[in-house]
Every structure is written in structure tokens, then in C-alpha cells.
Amino acid sequence: MFKIASSFAEDEDGNDPLNYLREKFYHPFDKNKKPVIYFCGNSLGLQPKSVSDILEKELKVWQERGVLGQENRWINYHEKLAVPSANIVGAKPSEVVIMNALTINIHLLLVSFYRPTNKKYKIIIEKGAFPSDQYAVESQLKFHGFNKKDALIEVEPQKGSEIIREEDILKAIKKNSSEVALIYLGGINYLTGQLFNMKGITAEAKKYGIVVGFNLAHCAGNVELFLHKWGVDFASWCSYKYLCAGPGAPSGVFVHEKHHNWMGPRFTGWWGHNKESRFKMPSKFDPILSAEGWQISNAPILGMAPLISSLDLYELATMEKVRKKGIKLTGYLEFLIKAYLPKISIITPRKRGSQISIKVQNGRKAFKKIMGKGLICDWREPDVIRISPHPMFNSFLDVYNAAIILKDILK
Numbered sequence: 001m002f003k004i005a006s007s008f009a010e011d012e013d014g015n016d017p018l019n020y021l022r023e024k025f026y027h028p029f030d031k032n033k034k035p036v037i038y039f040c041g042n043s044l045g046l047q048p049k050s051v052s053d054i055l056e057k058e059l060k061v062w063q064e065r066g067v068l069g070q071e072n073r074w075i076n077y078h079e080k081l082a083v084p085s086a087n088i089v090g091a092k093p094s095e096v097v098i099m100n101a102l103t104i105n106i107h108l109l110l111v112s113f114y115r116p117t118n119k120k121y122k123i124i125i126e127k128g129a130f131p132s133d134q135y136a137v138e139s140q141l142k143f144h145g146f147n148k149k150d151a152l153i154e155v156e157p158q159k160g161s162e163i164i165r166e167e168d169i170l171k172a173i174k175k176n177s178s179e180v181a182l183i184y185l186g187g188i189n190y191l192t193g194q195l196f197n198m199k200g201i202t203a204e205a206k207k208y209g210i211v212v213g214f215n216l217a218h219c220a221g222n223v224e225l226f227l228h229k230w231g232v233d234f235a236s237w238c239s240y241k242y243l244c245a246g247p248g249a250p251s252g253v254f255v256h257e258k259h260h261n262w263m264g265p266r267f268t269g270w271w272g273h274n275k276e277s278r279f280k281m282p283s284k285f286d287p288i289l290s291a292e293g294w295q296i297s298n299a300p301i302l303g304m305a306p307l308i309s310s311l312d313l314y315e316l317a318t319m320e321k322v323r324k325k326g327i328k329l330t331g332y333l334e335f336l337i338k339a340y341l342p343k344i345s346i347i348t349p350r351k352r353g354s355q356i357s358i359k360v361q362n363g364r365k366a367f368k369k370i371m372g373k374g375l376i377c378d379w380r381e382p383d384v385i386r387i388s389p390h391p392m393f394n395s396f397l398d399v400y401n402a403a404i405i406l407k408d409i410l411k
């Protein structure tokens, strides 16, 4: 289906229904103002061109109206994000809220949803989870008086493999079901790019009354998700990676509808309080009966504004088409790497998002050369280069040109 020829890439771009989106983003360039190929949307997505206008608007409201900007505008600002965010993760709008930063939200969600008993207290995670997840989970265990050695179950890849087998996750759930309180995984592993079967894992865990949460940092805006239908309990993601909302942009949270009458533990603040009576400053907390009930502080408007730009583009594109293109774009990258560099080992399995991780022993120098040639990707110690073509702002010709750079340097 794929061909090694720039004409093939150009034809694909010609037939790509999302090709028009490339021009809706700013593309970076090098010191000599020569455009670079940006394959780092898995780390920080590019800036939509509409961001400055949207930010400018809020600055103007602040300039001209001061605190009166709150009225009918900033107070409900985060609500504008609920529908398009829900479309990104396959949720009802009431199940989604944008707030805080990702690791903070993970802690807030664990405070509510990790509810260990003396018998059922263990947490299953994937071996090689993103460090912040490891720290967060370990500190939550400690907070409840457990230690990692006893209470943390890390599902590992089989010897000689980088990839965790799905059946090994399901086995770990079944085998430890009477002791496990929570399974918490990255939907896509940040390093290997492996996409986990969230539907199957959730179904298996639910058989044993195990709570299921996902870190969707590498999924949101990348792959299709159906969190509501799958019956996932909670999830969180950042919006500066695939979602292109800018450095440090606020995070998204999903809390399944079945938990909206929450009576369990929760760290609370005034922004989670019933909106009707919030400004009457009551002393008793009366939660909003939706994901918004987990909010603590008022929303960072200037941080949120760029997310409106990028979610508009996602609404235009639809996740279905974004995913379809992501599969093809990444498949083309894999095809060219295999064709040009048969000796290079590709870690990323077939089940993945828009990322290919390759293993290059002692590859730091080569990585620097690749960057010098104008392909922006990233290096993860000790030997991994992550290359991520983004379905919104990258083209098939980008993939072709990137593969030529990789070929020239790694051959």
C-alpha cells in the first residue's frame, strides 16, 4: 500500500481530508530561518495560529472591564471546554472538567478513588510508567501507610521484550483480584508508544470490583477514546502534548457519571461548590454533581484560552478522522524506516498512537545530527529516539523528508 517515493507522499497529501489543517499552525524554523520538520507533538504540540487572537481578547476584557470580566464570561469559561473535551475522550460533557495540571489531578483523583481496605489495597501499574505516575502512586501508598514493595504490582514485559503483553495485564488482575483496589495505567506508554486495550482491561477489572483509572497524556487528541462506554472510573490528561494548547496548559479530568453523587473522600475547594450558592459563601460544602465537583480553584483563563483554539480545530477535524490519518501517517513512517534502515530496531508495536520509538545504541550523537538536519524529535536515555508525526499539523511529505534524514544519519 505504501511506496518509497516522494510522489507517493505528495499524492497522499493531495487526498488527505485534513491536509488543510497544516497551515492553521505555526511551524518552527532553525537558526537560518529554514523550516524544520516538527515530530514532537507528543511532547509539546505546535501553536494554532488563532491562539494570539483568542488570548488578546481575554487581555482586552481584563484591560477594559477588570473584575467585571468575571460576569457571564470567566466564571463559566471552563464550561465552553466541556463539550469539545468530552468529544476528545468519548464522555458526556458532565463527566469532563479542565483544571490544574496533570499530576496534581492524578493526586486529587487518587485521593477519591484509591480507597484501600486492609484486605484490598494493592495497586497495579505498568512497569516503566512515566516517572511522575510512579512518584504519585508511591506517595499515595505511603500516605495510606502502605509500602511499595508489598502494595505495588508492576506488570512487566516478558524477558527480551520492551512491550507488555495484554494477557499479562489481564492475568495480573485475575491473579491478584482479591487484594487489588486499583489499576492505574498510561493509556499509551510514553516511551514505547504502546497503546493498551483500555476497554478489555476495564472490563476485566470490573469483574472483580477493581477501580480503573488511566493517564491519557499520550492518548488525548491522538487516539479515539470511549471512556464513558468502557466504564472507566476516572482519567486525566494534559493538553500541551497532542492537544496543542501550549506549555503548561491546564489538564483534563474525566469522572464517570456513576460517581457524580460522590460521598467518599475528596479534597475540596470553592470552585467545586454548587454554582447557585457559591457566592453566598456558605460554610458547608455542597458539591456540583458532576466532574466539576472536583474543581478546587477558579480557572486560569489565560492558560485555558489557547485550548479553545485547538479544540475548535479538533471539532472541525473530528477525532475519527484524526485517528485515521494518525494510523496512516505513522504506518508510513514505520514502512520507510524499515525500508531504509532494516537494521534499526523499532520498539513501538502495531497497537500504538502517532509515535514510533527506535532504539539506537550510543545514539546521542546521531540524535544531535538528526536534529541538526532539521528533524525535531526527542531522545530518551539510554537509547531511545521518539519520532511522532502529528495528524493535525504534519503531512505525508513531512514523513518522507524525515525518513530521508534518518536514513542519511543512521544508515
Ligand SMILES: *Cc1c(COP(=O)(O)O)cnc(C)c1O
Residues within 6 Å of the ligand: 101, 102, 103, 104, 130, 132, 133, 186, 190, 215, 217, 218, 238
Ligand atoms: C507528560 C506526562 C506527564 C506530565 O505531567 P505534568 O503534571 O503535566 O507535568 C505526566 N504523566 C505522563 C504519562 C505524561 O506523559
